[in-house]
Amino acid sequence: MNQHQSILPDEDLASVVLSDLKRVVREYATAATESTCPEVRKLFTSLLNSTLQLQGQLFTVMQQNQMYNTSSPALRQEIDKQGKQYDQTLQKTNQFVQQRLSIPQQQPVYYTGQPPAGQLGQVPFQQQPVPNHHSPVQYS
Amino acid sequence: MLQPLTAKELEYIADSMSNEDLLLKQNAVLASSSSNPALRQTAQQFIAVHQQHYQTLLQALHQHAGIAPTQPQN
Numbered sequence: 001m002n003q004h005q006s007i008l009p010d011e012d013l014a015s016v017v018l019s020d021l022k023r024v025v026r027e028y029a030t031a032a033t034e035s036t037c038p039e040v041r042k043l044f045t046s047l048l049n050s051t052l053q054l055q056g057q058l059f060t061v062m063q064q065n066q067m068y069n070t071s072s073p074a075l076r077q078e079i080d081k082q083g084k085q086y087d088q089t090l091q092k093t094n095q096f097v098q099q100r101l102s103i104p105q106q107q108p109v110y111y112t113g114q115p116p117a118g119q120l121g122q123v124p125f126q127q128q129p130v131p132n133h134h135s136p137v138q139y140s
Numbered sequence: 141m142l143q144p145l146t147a148k149e150l151e152y153i154a155d156s157m158s159n160e161d162l163l164l165k166q167n168a169v170l171a172s173s174s175s176n177p178a179l180r181q182t183a184q185q186f187i188a189v190h191q192q193h194y195q196t197l198l199q200a201l202h203q204h205a206g207i208a209p210t211q212p213q214n
Contacts, residue, residue: 007173013170017183024163039200
């Protein structure tokens with residue numbers, strides 16, 4: 001029965017299935033958000049989760065069998081750049097929110113510019129849990 | 141509580157069954173033609189899941205058929 005007659009090379013066929021799983025995940029998400037009946041929304045949400053699981057499982061199998069090239073690692077300086085930029089965004093947003101409401105503020109968590117002594121080189125978001133009550137970061 | 145399906149929900153359910161059907165067939169091809177045992181096994185397992193998804197969607201249609209209006213509403 002299993003003649004292994006390839007219609008497409010293994011990795012191409014697996015890629016087709018993976019692409020379709022990704023597309024179907026998006027369609028279930030859209031369907032759930034556009035549902036009116038709570039039961040129908042629940043149905044699409046559960047199919048979304050199940051399909052997402054299949055997609056992850058197939059991806060893992062493909063990766064283990066060298067059928068998938070993940071993109072190259074992001075460089076440290078690029079991560080730092082984004083971290084700094086979004087810390088600034090967070091501060092501006094905090095000010096914006098503070099002008100309108102008085103609610104507890106989120107703290108910048110990513111980048112202080114000056115890593116605490118003894119923690120040089122440590123990747124910030126591996127320091128878990130993230131403290132959320134240290135003093136706000138000042139930018140020079 | 142069950143509400144009548146909207147026309148949009150019906151379209152999504154129908155499209156979803158079409159998607160599940162396609163994935164089922166693709167996995168049948170993968171399960172029978174791949175030379176990689178891990179891929180074959182994965183595809184075989186997926187077939188069962190897509191069959192189940194399809195059944196669930198079909199059941200939802202049946203459940204809602206009973207409360208659907210037979211005349212266009214306004």
